[in-house]
Amino acid sequence: MAVLGILLSLGLLMFMAYRGFSVIFFAPVFALLAAIFSGMAIMPTYTQIFLPNLADYIKVYFPFFLLGAVFGKAMEESGAAKAIAKVIVQKLGKRQAILAVVLSAAILTYGGVSLFVVAFAVYPFAASIFKEADIPKRLIPASIALGAFTFTMDALPGTPQIQNSIPMQFFNTNLYAAPVFGTLGAVIILVAGIFYLEWRKRTAQAKGEGYGTNHKQEPEMVEDTSLPNPWLSALPLVAVLAMTLILQTMVFPHWDISSWVTKAPYSIPKGGVIGVMNNWALIIALLVGIILAMAINPRRIKGHVATAINAGAIGSLLAVLNTASEVGYGNVIKTLPGFQTIAHALMGINHGGSPLLSEAVTVNTLAGVTGSASGGLSIALATFGKEYLAWAHRTGISPELLHRVAAMASGGFDTLPHNGAVITLLGISGLTHKQSYKDIFAITLMKAGTVFLLIGLQSILHFV
Structure with a gap:
C-alpha cells in the first residue's frame, strides 16, 4: 500500500501539473495522500516535514530567483536582449537562431550561473531572436532546456552546477571526473538535441506556422x-x-570569513562556509548585471526602472514557490517506507555485474519521483553511495565513472511534468505544458538515453 500510495501520488501530481493546475496547491495535497497510504499522520507530515523543507529552499534560493528575474526584465526593458538577438540573426542568419539560444544558455550554465537565473536571463533574448527568425515560440522552453538543463548541467567535466558537485563527497572525486565519458556525452546530447529542434522547426514552418500571436x-x-x-x-x-567566477575562485577563497559567519548572531550554514560564499558571489554578480543592464541604455530605461524591478519581483515569487513546493513534496516522499522499498529494488538491478547500470537507473528514477535532479541524486548516493563504491572496487570500475554516471543520470527523468524547473521555465515563457512540454520531454529522453548508451560503450571500450 505504501508503494501504491507513492505511485498514485506521483501520477496525480504529474497529471495536474500537465493540465495547468498549480503545484503550489497540489504538491502538499498529493504528498499527504502518499503519507496516508503509509499510515502517517496528516498534520505533522505537513507542518513538520513539508513546510520546513519548503522554507529551507526559499531561504537559500529566493535571492537568485528575485535578482535573476529582475536581471532578465532589465535586459528586456533596456533593449539589450533585442539588440543581441538582432546582431546574432544578422551574423549567423535566421537558420541558426535555435543554436544561438542553446549556446547562450549553455555558456551561462557552464560558467556557474544558476539554472533558474539562466532561464530568466535568456528568455527575453530567446523570444526576440525567435520572433526575428519567425520560429514557433513553443520551441523556446526546449531550446533553453537543452542549453541549461542537460550537458552543461552535469555532463561536461568541470561544470560548477550542484549536480556535478554532489557526487564528490561520496566518491572522493573532483568536478573533472571521467572527462572522456562526460565530454562524449555532452557532444552527443548537443548534436542530437539541435538536430531534433531543427527538425521540429522545419516541420512547423512547412505547415505555415511562425512565431505566433497573442x-x-x-x-x-x-x-x-x-x-x-x-x-x-x-x-x-x-x-x-x-x-x-572571479569572486568564487579568486576573491572569497582568500577571505577568512568563517570567524564572523559562524559566531552569534550568525550560525554555521547548512551548505557550509564555502556554499555561502558561492551564494554571495552570484548575488553580487547579479546586482552588478542589473546595474549594467540599466546603465547601457539610459534613454530607454528611463521611466522603466520600476517596471523592471516590480515585474521581476512579482514573477520571481511564483517561480520560487513552484519549485519550493516540489522540494517539500520530494522530502515527504523520501521519508515514507514505500520509498525505501522502491530504492532497494532499484539497487538490485544488474547485481553481480557493473554498478553503472544500477546506479543510472536508481538515480534517474529517484530524480523523477522527487521531481528534482539534485534531490534524487542526494537521496540515491546518501542511501547507496558506499555500496556502489564497494561494488565498483570489486568489479574494477573507477570512482570517477560512478561520479559522472550519477551526475548525468540525475538530469534525465527529473524533468517530468511536476519538475519545478520545468514549471518555472514554462511560466517565464508564458507557455503551458500542452504547448511546449512534448519537446522538453523529447530532450529529456535524449539526455537519459545518452547515459545508457555510454554505459554500453564503456563496457566494450573501457574508457573513462
Whole structure:
C-alpha cells in the first residue's frame, strides 16, 4: 500500500501539473495522500516535514530567483536582449537562431550561473531572436532546456552546477571526473538535441506556422532606433559570468570569513562556509548585471526602472514557490517506507555485474519521483553511495565513472511534468505544458538515453 500510495501520488501530481493546475496547491495535497497510504499522520507530515523543507529552499534560493528575474526584465526593458538577438540573426542568419539560444544558455550554465537565473536571463533574448527568425515560440522552453538543463548541467567535466558537485563527497572525486565519458556525452546530447529542434522547426514552418500571436509574457517591443550597441548589450551577461567566477575562485577563497559567519548572531550554514560564499558571489554578480543592464541604455530605461524591478519581483515569487513546493513534496516522499522499498529494488538491478547500470537507473528514477535532479541524486548516493563504491572496487570500475554516471543520470527523468524547473521555465515563457512540454520531454529522453548508451560503450571500450 505504501508503494501504491507513492505511485498514485506521483501520477496525480504529474497529471495536474500537465493540465495547468498549480503545484503550489497540489504538491502538499498529493504528498499527504502518499503519507496516508503509509499510515502517517496528516498534520505533522505537513507542518513538520513539508513546510520546513519548503522554507529551507526559499531561504537559500529566493535571492537568485528575485535578482535573476529582475536581471532578465532589465535586459528586456533596456533593449539589450533585442539588440543581441538582432546582431546574432544578422551574423549567423535566421537558420541558426535555435543554436544561438542553446549556446547562450549553455555558456551561462557552464560558467556557474544558476539554472533558474539562466532561464530568466535568456528568455527575453530567446523570444526576440525567435520572433526575428519567425520560429514557433513553443520551441523556446526546449531550446533553453537543452542549453541549461542537460550537458552543461552535469555532463561536461568541470561544470560548477550542484549536480556535478554532489557526487564528490561520496566518491572522493573532483568536478573533472571521467572527462572522456562526460565530454562524449555532452557532444552527443548537443548534436542530437539541435538536430531534433531543427527538425521540429522545419516541420512547423512547412505547415505555415511562425512565431505566433497573442502570446503571454512577451518582451516589450523596442524600436530599432533606440537599441543599445549589441556588444555593449552583452556586457551585463558577461559581467554576471565573469564576476561569479572571479569572486568564487579568486576573491572569497582568500577571505577568512568563517570567524564572523559562524559566531552569534550568525550560525554555521547548512551548505557550509564555502556554499555561502558561492551564494554571495552570484548575488553580487547579479546586482552588478542589473546595474549594467540599466546603465547601457539610459534613454530607454528611463521611466522603466520600476517596471523592471516590480515585474521581476512579482514573477520571481511564483517561480520560487513552484519549485519550493516540489522540494517539500520530494522530502515527504523520501521519508515514507514505500520509498525505501522502491530504492532497494532499484539497487538490485544488474547485481553481480557493473554498478553503472544500477546506479543510472536508481538515480534517474529517484530524480523523477522527487521531481528534482539534485534531490534524487542526494537521496540515491546518501542511501547507496558506499555500496556502489564497494561494488565498483570489486568489479574494477573507477570512482570517477560512478561520479559522472550519477551526475548525468540525475538530469534525465527529473524533468517530468511536476519538475519545478520545468514549471518555472514554462511560466517565464508564458507557455503551458500542452504547448511546449512534448519537446522538453523529447530532450529529456535524449539526455537519459545518452547515459545508457555510454554505459554500453564503456563496457566494450573501457574508457573513462
